[in-house]
Amino acid sequence: MVSLNRQILRLAVPALGALVAEPAFLIVDAAMVGHLGAEPLAGLGIAGAVLHTIVGLMVFLAYSTTPAVARRFGAGDRQGAVSVGIDGMWFALLIGAVLAAAGAIASPWLVSLFGATDAVASEAVTYLTISMWGLPAMLIVFAATGLLRGMQDTVAPLWIAGLGFTANALLNFLFIYGFGWGIAGSALGTVTAQWGMVAAFVLVVARLAKEHGAVVGMNRAGLRGSARAGGWMFLRTVSLRIALLITVGVATGMGTLELAGWQIVFTIFSAAAFALDALAIAAQALIGKGLGEGDETQVKRVLARTVAWGTWFGVIVGGLIAALSGVIGLAFTGDADIARLIQPALLVLAVAQPVAGIVFVLDGVLIGAGDARYLALAGALNLVPFLPALWIIAAAGVNGVGGLIWLAAAFFGVYLLARLATLGWRVRSGRWLHVAV
DSSP states (O other), X not given: OOOHHHHXXXXXXXXXXXXXXXXXXXXXXXXXHGGGOHHHHHHHHHXXXXXXXXXXXXXXXXXXXXXXXXXXXXXXXXXXXXXXXHHHHHHHHHHHHHHHHHHHHHHHHHHHTTTOOHHHHHHHHHHHHHHGGGHHHXXXXXXXXXXXXXXXXXXXXXXXXXXXXXXXXXXXXXXXXXXXXXXXXXXXXHHHHHHHHHHHHHXXXXXXXXHHTOXXXXXXXXXXXXXXXXXXXXXXXXXXXXHHHHHHHHHHXXXXXXXXXXXXXXXXXXXXXXXXXXXXXXXXXXHHHHHHHTOXXXXXXXXXXXXXHHHHHHHHHHXXXXXXXXXXXXXXXXXXXXXXXXXXXXXXXXXXXXXXXXXXXXXXXXXXTTOHHHHHHHHHHHHHXXXXXXXXXXXXXXXXXXXXXXXXXXXXXXXXXXXXXXXXXXXXXXXXXXXXX
């Protein structure tokens, strides 16, 4: 019998590797496009912001597929598990096709919203228009990843993500420098790699479908089920994006240095979040499987163990951030003034890390239970204390060190504590144990 700790690690470690591979695509693009000049790189920045927003909103495709598959997997219905995951992939393809067509047409308008120069805008439109045709592939990858996670497999997505990253780097180099296609070559290389990942996932899923006798064709009832669960998860994701965007807006109002400083602070938070996300993914898979087996005792053990891991990870990472708070700004910019500007905000982030660890895990637990409707409603409720706190900061006109301290206190204090309260109340109520998926 595999110990619970080993089960968590077996799922979380490969999931972490796959999560790290995702942003690596844009890093490779930026590194190669950067050698073409400032204007192509600035254009990539604009196009990347648009793509990142769209893709971030669509991550619900993985989070809604995982619990549906895991619940059936735990119940011993392997055929149903694979079938519902395939339904999620078809749903992703349909959404992706609509977004690709609309996005390709709207790319010039979307770029115009940033107010860039004509030269930069031209580069951005080129990259964005081509990249839109990779959206269906990215969304299918999300859904297929959710399917495999639900089947308790995070290793296959890691291998496919690694192969995709390698192909992306090689194709970008060939298309940009070998063929001389510039920023268009970068976009085309990434799109080609993304569809290559889809082909790899299709091979893996097709093998599972054959092994378990799953339905591979498009199923209307299955699509409706995916849309229903996905809709609630989409609303939950929207509330998170609103919180992030408005926080950046308040930082922008403080001044250029404060915005740059907040970007560094939030980058550190995001880096720590990768590991917490991996732990939350393990919780999703194990909670869904346990509920499918009808083993509430095991489910509660997974809850307690992952919360403990999340808390201790937060303590350790918080200690590291606090210890390095004086030099993090120097590492990013080499500017001593920015390092002094952000150090107090980094200390606030450090103190909040144990709370962040618990919040990420509880979020994963409720996702694993398929409690999407509650997560969507809680997401809206979390904004109730947070948005007024941001308004007060903006209205007070604070900036400099004090401004960043208050902004960090609002995001890492008020917002995270609101999430902890809403998620913690639901978990303590026990109602999530009996949600139908």
